[in-house]
């Protein structure tokens with residue numbers, strides 16, 4: 001299967017327009033409602049759990065809810081439907097759905113239930129209040145806010161139709177309040193808001209109902225959800241038996257100023273464990289604080305930054321930024337790095353310095369050699385001269401803007417990391433969890449990225465693979481630990497190493513196999 005496309009509200013509306021203006025248009029609302037009703041029946045309800053509350057809002061999302069209710073009723077469920085909008089203001093399709101509900105003998109409540117004592121009455125809730133038409137710039141009327149609070153306080157599973165009500169479809173932002181769904185049945189295709197920012201908290205399991213449409217034949221996608229199938233195309237090839245350390249590249253890590261030496265050490269360990277042939281660290285820490293060896297990983301070769309930059313011709317890639325600090329010396333080293341032809345990973349303080357110093361900014365924009373930026377939202381904000389909230393309010397837009405501004409691929413990190421390219425195309429990563437919200441995990445990511453570049457992956461592949469793998473390694477640890485709490489950056493490294501080996505070699509061994517052939 002192809003990587004799943006992700007569409008903005010405007011693009012979904014365009015798809016809908018094209019479909020509805022073609023000959024014999026399908027009844028999309030009917031198809032959507034039936035698909036969602038099937039999910040409710042199979043995933044939320046059962047023979048002894050058949051009491052369902054269906055909430056219908058004032059637009060077509062409410063129309064979907066009427067269709068769901070009709071099918072569930074026909075299948076013998078005990079359905080309570082609540083609709084507080086005005087029937088005559090419903091859009092055409094939704095009005096039709098309401099009509100068919102009436103014809104099937106259905107009735108509806110004209111006030112939303114918000115009474116705690118009613119909690120026993122339902123085994124599941126269907127959220128058809130608002131979909132992609134919600135305008136989150138307008139505060140929801142209190143009756144909707146009240147019912148959302150109420151539903152979230154019930155201990156029953158909720159199926160959101162299209163998107164959880166309250167979520168901004170294009171950005172994943174929640175202004176004020178949002179339905180907390182156990183499942184989201186999303187129609188036609190994925191939306192950005194389901195995959196990043198607050199969306200990750202509210203959607204639960206996402207089920208894509210394509211309504212029989214091949215959306216990427218109707219509109220060319222610019223945005224996709226990364227998946228394992230796609231990642232398989234980004235893996236390094238299996239190693240040849242007659243390889244040597246030079247085959248897998250040499251990487252330099254420049255950073256580790258006094259007090260933040262660990263950042264560069266973590267990046268170095270990450271690079272080594274992800275297969276780089278040789279890893280050199282150029283540490284900025286002063287003479288009293290600079291280590292001469294990493295006893296935990298003595299394979300790392302520790303140098304001064306000057307020594308490291310003197311031997312750039314020996315390197316295949318340079319990661320600059322983890323623990324770089326903001327002293328003048330750091331600026332000078334960064335300037336030299338930007339003027340080199342080495343593939344660069346620019347992280348942490350390297351990004352902060354570029355945001356602050358015009359000449360560094362210009363040097364990055366002028367660069368022809370490959371490079372990748374790895375900002376978290378605060379670093380992205382500095383680079384775009386906006387606030388962190390501005391970034392988070394529209395992460396996909398911020399990621400694309402940055403990639404375009406610096407003509408450089410990047411990952412905008414955080415829940416639902418986004419890998420973006422200067423041409424506006426971008427990928428959402430489905431991996432990662434709050435166990436990663438701890439100091440040093442970003443340094444580990446930059447080491448991964450550098451190691452893959454040193455092993456001659458293209459920037460595009462190295463970026464997607466490292467981001468996906470970093471999150472998957474954390475997800476695997478979460479499973480092993482039973483939760484995210486206390487996960488450390490160091491632990492991500494061996495977890496990623498085993499995953500990557502597993503993905504490349506699929507459990508098969510590379511060693512020579514010799515057996516005696518029995519004589520007959």
Ligand SMILES: NC(=O)C1=CN([C@@H]2O[C@H](COP(=O)(O)OP(=O)(O)OC[C@H]3O[C@@H](n4cnc5c(N)ncnc54)[C@H](OP(=O)(O)O)[C@@H]3O)[C@@H](O)[C@H]2O)[C@@H](O)CC1
Nearest residue numbers: 016028029032058059060061130131132133134135138162
């Ligand atoms: N696209 C397709 O092909 C398909 C789409 N389908 C379904 O249609 C859904 C989109 O339907 P939609 O466009 O009618 O929008 P929807 O989400 O119901 O909300 C609009 C209503 O909410 C109101 N409203 C908005 N903001 C508000 C606020 N802050 N506070 C208060 N009210 C507010 C707004 O009021 P108004 O702005 O008009 O005053 C209007 O009444 C989509 O998500 C999917 O479920 C499926 O049937 C399959 C095919």
Ligand SMILES: Nc1ncnc2c1ncn2[C@@H]1O[C@H](COP(=O)(O)OP(=O)(O)O)[C@@H](O)[C@H]1O
Nearest residue numbers: 413414415432433434436437439440441442443
């Ligand atoms: N809640 C979360 N869900 C998924 N990934 C997260 C979450 N919190 C942090 N991360 C990931 O952890 C890493 C943190 O990077 P960063 O903030 O640069 O850390 P540091 O500078 O301490 O190394 C990023 O890859 C980010 O995407």
Ligand SMILES: [K+]
Nearest residue numbers: 130161163165
């Ligand atoms: K909804």
